[in-house]
Amino acid sequence: MTGRTGPAGPRGDGRGRAGVLLAVLLATLLPALLLTATAAHAAGQSAADPKPAVTLSKKQAGKGGEVTVKGSGWPAGTLLMMLICGRSTPARGVIGGTNSCANADGRAVTTDSKGAFTKKLPVAEPPEPCPCVVHVATVTGEQALADAVFVVAGHPVAALPEQSGDGKLAVLASSRLEGDSGILTWFGAPASRRLVLTVGNLGSAAVKNPVFEVGTAHGVYAPQWEERQWRGTIEPGRKARVELPVELTPGAHGDYQISLKYGSKVLAEQPWGVGRPWGVTLFWILLCLVVPAAVFRIGMAIVDKVRPRPARASARSRRRPGRLAEVTARLPRLRRAPEPPVSPAPATGANTPAAALPWFTPDSAPSEHRPTTKGHS
Incomplete structure (x- = not known):
């Protein structure tokens, strides 16, 4: 028994030490294997989803020229907008948003199935001074x-x-939109709100008069950024309430997404549902009713002026008797012979015989059937 157990003890200790060494080896190599796998996955993901890039055929050109813009790594079948922007660098982006770009001379392009494109862009002077960039951004x-x-x-x-130094701003409370729309918004006036949020300075330096960018997106379209400066100083470790005005275009309605960006980081996003301006619709309905009625009345007035009126004919007929009366009045008047006076007949009674006229005899009395002539007695 003793001879068997003697050699078994060292053999068992060797196996235990081997297991411990194996466990230590696995514990040492497992993190490295995980890091390698993670890096390989990230490399494969980055290779599968390359970052959008833009190259130019030339780095400088004057106003009126052209530059060919080539892009790669964009989403397939996406509508892009190309602009020449001033006051911009690739590191800091377009300061002031699209207000610093030559928007009237921009060009739109759609990427192919591989996310690439080639498009000529006319050179125009942006409203802000250089440094300038060719800015390409998604529209949808x-x-x-x-x-x-x-x-x-x-x-x-x-x-x-x-x-503003090493200051870093972060949102400490949820953002919200404050304000109400007036009666003029119902008739197409631009809707306006105030984007209110609480930000804190997580950096080691104070942030003085920070410049934010407020983006407005409608539907599937990418946000349009506008520069908004907040007046004030945020010390390190302090927080502040920030209010920034937001205004839409006249007549805008539907679902909008308001975004707030500081530097290259989006701090907050807030949805905004804007009602339809029914006053404009009512105005057009009334206009469609009033204008035809006014045109009809004007047309009837013109027709009434052009066509002959019956009143004119009656006036002519009234003028003719007046003229005949004037002519008749100028002619010499003929005098008519006066009629002999009629003497009243004497009253006769029933028994009173009729008196015979002295100058008539019964035989010479005029007959009813023959004419009589006057004579002298």
Whole structure:
């Protein structure tokens, strides 16, 4: 018994040490294997979903020229907008939003099935001074953008506004839209609200007069960004209530998405449902009823002026007797012979015989059937 157990003890200790070494080895290699697998997955995902990129055929051109823009890594079948923007760099983006771009000379392009495109863009001077970029952003679908440095020859150049140090702003409370629409909004006036949120400075430096960007998106369209500056200073570790005005275009209605961006980070998003301006619809309905009625009345007035009236004929007939009366009055008047006076007959009674006239005899009395002539007695 003792001889068997003697050698079994060292053999069992060797197996235990081997198990411990194997466990330590696995514990050491397992994180490395996991990191390698994660990196491979990230590399495969990044290869599957490349980042949107833009290249230019030339880096500088004057107003009136053209530059060919090529893109890759964009979503397939997506509508893009290409603009030349001032006061912009690829690192800081387009400061001031599309208000700093030559919007009238922009071009739209749709990516192919591989997410690539090629399009010529006319060179125009943006409303803001350079540094300038060719800004490409999605119009529909998921938001994506890319900038390429471009120099507009002959356009003024100015320094970019200074950044506010190492301050970092974060939203501490949920954002909301405050305000009501007036009666004029019912008739197509632009709807306006105030985007209210509480932000805190998580950085090590104070943020003075931060410049935010407010984006307005309608339906599937990408947001249109506009610059909004908040006046004030946020010290490190402090928070502040920020109110920024938001205004839509006249007559806008439907579902909108309001976004707030500071730098390249989107801080908040807030939905906004805008009712239809029924006053405009009522106005057009009344206009469609009033205008035809007014045209009809004007037409009837014109017809009444043009056509001959019966009153004119009656006036002519009234004028003719007047003229005949004037002519008749000018002619010499003929005098008519006066009628002999009629003497009243004497009253006769029943028994009183009729008196015979002295100058008539019974035989010479006039007969009823023969004419009589007057004579002298």
